[in-house]
Amino acid sequence: MITGPATISASTRRSVLLLSFATFSSMAAQRLCDAMLPELSREFSAGLAEVAQVVSVFAVVYGLCQLFYGPLGDRLGKFRVVTWGTLGCCVGSVLAVFAASLDMLVLARMLTALGAAAIIPLSLAWIGDAVAYELRQETLARVGLGTTLGITGGQLLGGVFTDTLGWRWAFAFMTLLFGVVGLLLWFDGRRQRSETPPLAPQPMPGGRSGFVQQALQIVTGRWSRVVLIVALIEGASGFGVLAIWASHLHHELGLSLSAAGAVVALFGLGGMVYMAVARWLIPRLGEHGLARSGVALLGLSSLVIAFTPVWWPSVPASLLAGFGFFMFHNTMQTNATQMAPAARGTAVSLFASFLFMGQSIGVLLAAALVGVLGSTTVIALGSAVLVAVGVYFSWALGRRAVLMQGAG
Numbered sequence: 001m002i003t004g005p006a007t008i009s010a011s012t013r014r015s016v017l018l019l020s021f022a023t024f025s026s027m028a029a030q031r032l033c034d035a036m037l038p039e040l041s042r043e044f045s046a047g048l049a050e051v052a053q054v055v056s057v058f059a060v061v062y063g064l065c066q067l068f069y070g071p072l073g074d075r076l077g078k079f080r081v082v083t084w085g086t087l088g089c090c091v092g093s094v095l096a097v098f099a100a101s102l103d104m105l106v107l108a109r110m111l112t113a114l115g116a117a118a119i120i121p122l123s124l125a126w127i128g129d130a131v132a133y134e135l136r137q138e139t140l141a142r143v144g145l146g147t148t149l150g151i152t153g154g155q156l157l158g159g160v161f162t163d164t165l166g167w168r169w170a171f172a173f174m175t176l177l178f179g180v181v182g183l184l185l186w187f188d189g190r191r192q193r194s195e196t197p198p199l200a201p202q203p204m205p206g207g208r209s210g211f212v213q214q215a216l217q218i219v220t221g222r223w224s225r226v227v228l229i230v231a232l233i234e235g236a237s238g239f240g241v242l243a244i245w246a247s248h249l250h251h252e253l254g255l256s257l258s259a260a261g262a263v264v265a266l267f268g269l270g271g272m273v274y275m276a277v278a279r280w281l282i283p284r285l286g287e288h289g290l291a292r293s294g295v296a297l298l299g300l301s302s303l304v305i306a307f308t309p310v311w312w313p314s315v316p317a318s319l320l321a322g323f324g325f326f327m328f329h330n331t332m333q334t335n336a337t338q339m340a341p342a343a344r345g346t347a348v349s350l351f352a353s354f355l356f357m358g359q360s361i362g363v364l365l366a367a368a369l370v371g372v373l374g375s376t377t378v379i380a381l382g383s384a385v386l387v388a389v390g391v392y393f394s395w396a397l398g399r400r401a402v403l404m405q406g407a408g
Contacts, residue, residue: 008139011192012130015079016139018188019123020146021181022086026119027150028157029089029112029174030058031268035159035246035261036167043167044102048247052367053106055243058113059235059360063353065117067215070125070349073118078126078345083189085118087182089174096171108171115178120147121352125345128337140333145275148326152268159246159261217340218347224339226396231332231351232358233389238298238325239355240362241382242267245305245318248375253311263314270322271329278330287331288394294327295390302383306376328390335400 008016033040033054040051073081092112099105123143131139161170218224242264249260274281285293301321304313336351337344362382369378 024146024150028154031154049367056363061113063357066349066353083185088115089178093175148271156265163258235358236362237385266318267322271326291394297324299387306379
């Protein structure tokens with residue numbers, strides 16, 4: 001943890017801004033295909049469950065790579081790995097532009113996920129190292145703003161490009177975006193190294209086996225287990241089910257893909273609104289109140305999305321759903337950064353891994369159940385599960401001190 005006066009230098013602020021751009025790009029890439037699924041199904045003559053692999057496989061690779069990027073960032077430098085991960089996403093995006101088959105598009109998404117997996121977790125871990133604790137939550141909210149903007153931007157761009165120029169142009173845009181942001185990060189990394197001497201890598205306890213030891217310590221800790229399992233379910237019932245919202249609005253309410261993408265993009269806008277008022281809301285509701293109120297708001301809004309017979313109630317519902325979801329998700333994220341302060345990079349990487357593995361499970365399960373139960377029932381079930389896990393986590397927060405005593 002940083003000691004001394006609680007201030008953030010102009011240099012660090014600049015780096016945080018660039019990391020926000022990177023997290024925007026990473027999240028936009030994740031959500032880019034949500035509104036494309038019906039068009040991809042038509043173009044490749046495949047079912048919704050099959051084309052949903054462009055979302056689910058991305059999430060699987062993203063989640064598994066966390067186990068690799070955590071220790072790599074600790075050894076080579078978190079900012080440097082974020083930079084190369086951002087530039088690496090260009091390769092996958094270019095391949096997606098020229099994908100001639102669904103298998104090739106899935107492969108391109110896998111390659112993009114390989115790079116994108118480094119960006120958000122290591123950005124959060126870098127902030128944990130570079131920013132004093134008193135200012136850390138505010139700084140994390142700034143990077144979180146980039147993430148929530150990415151949700152909005154990805155869903156909207158995917159729908160608009162698919163309806164106008166074609167879905168391949170969405171990946172062409174992402175190629176340019178990743179390239180520009182990656183170069184800016186590279187130049188900023190050079191500036192950082194020229195202004196300050198490089199920090200010596202912090203040795204992991206037990207030498208090279210330290211990462212395994214720390215990961216096991218985190219996973220077996222009682223409180224850490226609660227956070228990670230809740231993250232897994234959150235990913236499945238929250239981000240996973242979100243992937244079929246645009247398809248639901250398109251098929252059930254007759255909205256165009258761009259209009260459906262725009263409505264679902266309000267989910268991310270709701271998250272942005274939460275980030276803007278978080279400093280006022282957090283001390284008034286506390287973590288318990290944020291978790292309970294957030295999932296309750298999300299659950300009610302999701303039911304509106306699922307059952308409304310006309311399109312217009314889905315507009316405020318999507319906005320409020322995003323606000324509620326990020327009330328809960330920000331509480332989860334804050335607890336993830338504090339699961340193991342001595343191994344923050346590893347802890348955040350594990351959290352991201354569980355979250356996106358949950359998303360993969362949720363996408364596959366939701367896509368499979370849509371054909372059996374219908375999208376209305378699947379969305380309603382997903383919201384009910386998330387409300388239940390949110391209420392449980394709120395209760396668990398009250399026992400956190402007791403659970404953390406058994407974390408060691």
